[in-house]
Amino acid sequence: MPNDDERFMHAALDEARRAAEAGEVPVGAVVVHAGRIIGRGRNGVEHLNDPTAHAEILAIGAASQTLGTWRLAGCTLYVTLEPCPMCMGASMNARVDRIVYGAPEPKFGACGSVVDLRAIPRYNHEFSVQAGVCADLSAEMLRAFFRAVRQRKATTNAPTPLTDPE
Amino acid sequence: MPNDDERFMHAALDEARRAAEAGEVPVGAVVVHAGRIIGRGRNGVEHLNDPTAHAEILAIGAASQTLGTWRLAGCTLYVTLEPCPMCMGASMNARVDRIVYGAPEPKFGACGSVVDLRAIPRYNHEFSVQAGVCADLSAEMLRAFFRAVRQRKATTNAPTPLTDPE
Numbered sequence: 001m002p003n004d005d006e007r008f009m010h011a012a013l014d015e016a017r018r019a020a021e022a023g024e025v026p027v028g029a030v031v032v033h034a035g036r037i038i039g040r041g042r043n044g045v046e047h048l049n050d051p052t053a054h055a056e057i058l059a060i061g062a063a064s065q066t067l068g069t070w071r072l073a074g075c076t077l078y079v080t081l082e083p084c085p086m087c088m089g090a091s092m093n094a095r096v097d098r099i100v101y102g103a104p105e106p107k108f109g110a111c112g113s114v115v116d117l118r119a120i121p122r123y124n125h126e127f128s129v130q131a132g133v134c135a136d137l138s139a140e141m142l143r144a145f146f147r148a149v150r151q152r153k154a155t156t157n158a159p160t161p162l163t164d165p166e
Numbered sequence: 167m168p169n170d171d172e173r174f175m176h177a178a179l180d181e182a183r184r185a186a187e188a189g190e191v192p193v194g195a196v197v198v199h200a201g202r203i204i205g206r207g208r209n210g211v212e213h214l215n216d217p218t219a220h221a222e223i224l225a226i227g228a229a230s231q232t233l234g235t236w237r238l239a240g241c242t243l244y245v246t247l248e249p250c251p252m253c254m255g256a257s258m259n260a261r262v263d264r265i266v267y268g269a270p271e272p273k274f275g276a277c278g279s280v281v282d283l284r285a286i287p288r289y290n291h292e293f294s295v296q297a298g299v300c301a302d303l304s305a306e307m308l309r310a311f312f313r314a315v316r317q318r319k320a321t322t323n324a325p326t327p328l329t330d331p332e
Binding site for chain 1: 211212215216217218219220223226227230231234235236237238250251252253254255256258259260261273274276280281283286288289
């Protein structure tokens, strides 16, 4: 029986899977309030042609619409990959209470891997972070995606979307 | 005769003015490519009910639509106020070449005031920053906005949008 964090992370993984099906780097996110998913997002940078269209940004935007306020106090952001600085900043701006993420992101991760924006005292925003929930599932989905991209690239010379973590 | 940086900052200040007229904290941004404005944005957090709707995020999104690519290499982001971590992260994700900003932001500024995300070597994104262009005009617009909010609040007890820098 999965716990709540695993259950909601599976919903984020579903979003990541849909991103991959659309040719996007598979990252998914959901925002949860009072035990209910109130916003979903999946990476749409290529499809939406927008460098800000990360899963977290879209999930936070959707959650704000659901709640009718941009202040997401009491909310938890679940995301399959450690947030980049943009998405950590968005979580701080949105006043989320908690972030739960899956795989670490060694090149951009702003939740500890490269920098920990929470550790900067003057930002004065306290939220708890739980890392590594369903991390293997997330990491395997990313690996499979980039493996397929490399294979396609080897035959068509197509550009690699975003940054290949490998 | 204003130089190009001042000229484009005045376009960003126009966006900030429109934000204030709509009851938003007055911050405006434009993205410039090859001497032409290709994206405009103004703070819309309250109006759009979205904590990610900062001027820079909207200007970067608009510029990507104009250029037909999310990679904004060769572009300069002009913004009336020092970017927060979210917007610095967005600029890095978008690969902008240069940021020109007006007033410093002592509480959230991620371009030197609180943290300098550019200074983190592993982010490996080099862009030049010019601070303080038309800073007085931007700061005065912000001061006037928060003065008016405080006066209104004193009579109606309405909530203060975002964070009053004073």
